[in-house]
Amino acid sequence: MSVIxxxxxxxxxxxxxxxxxxxxxxxxxxxxxxxxxxxxxNFYICNRDYEYNGLDIMETPNIINSKITxxxxxxxxxxTSDNKRNNNNLKKIILEYNELxxxxxxxxxxxxxxxLMSLF
Numbered sequence: 001m002s003v004i005x006x007x008x009x010x011x012x013x014x015x016x017x018x019x020x021x022x023x024x025x026x027x028x029x030x031x032x033x034x035x036x037x038x039x040x041x042n043f044y045i046c047n048r049d050y051e052y053n054g055l056d057i058m059e060t061p062n063i064i065n066s067k068i069t070x071x072x073x074x075x076x077x078x079x080t081s082d083n084k085r086n087n088n089n090l091k092k093i094i095l096e097y098n099e100l101x102x103x104x105x106x107x108x109x110x111x112x113x114x115x116l117m118s119l120f
Contacts, residue, residue: 017083031112035070042105054108091120
């Protein structure tokens with residue numbers, strides 16, 4: 001939701017609590033992988049807005065013999081007003097991410113994503 005005050009657009013901030021830390025929803029949306037495109041050696045991560053962080057491209061990069069896995073299985077976000085549920089949902093995403101990317105080289109690494117993917 002946005003508000004106009006004195007001719008200025010002021011955006012609201014949605015805060016999500018995860019593992020006793022607070023995060024801005026937009027930050028999570030940008031840096032938590034939504035999908036992984038991978039093969040046996042390499043992978044790319046793509047966020048919820050289909051941006052490949054660090055690559056300045058919106059189209060899918062070419063990777064030979066690749067598969068795509070969506071970490072958000074139901075097509076929605078994992079965030080609710082229930083902090084315990086948020087933690088459980090993110091743990092599932094992190095476990096799957098770690099399993100899919102184990103012993104593979106990330107072709108668009110990002111420090112913020114690395115931090116989030118190591119929360120649990």
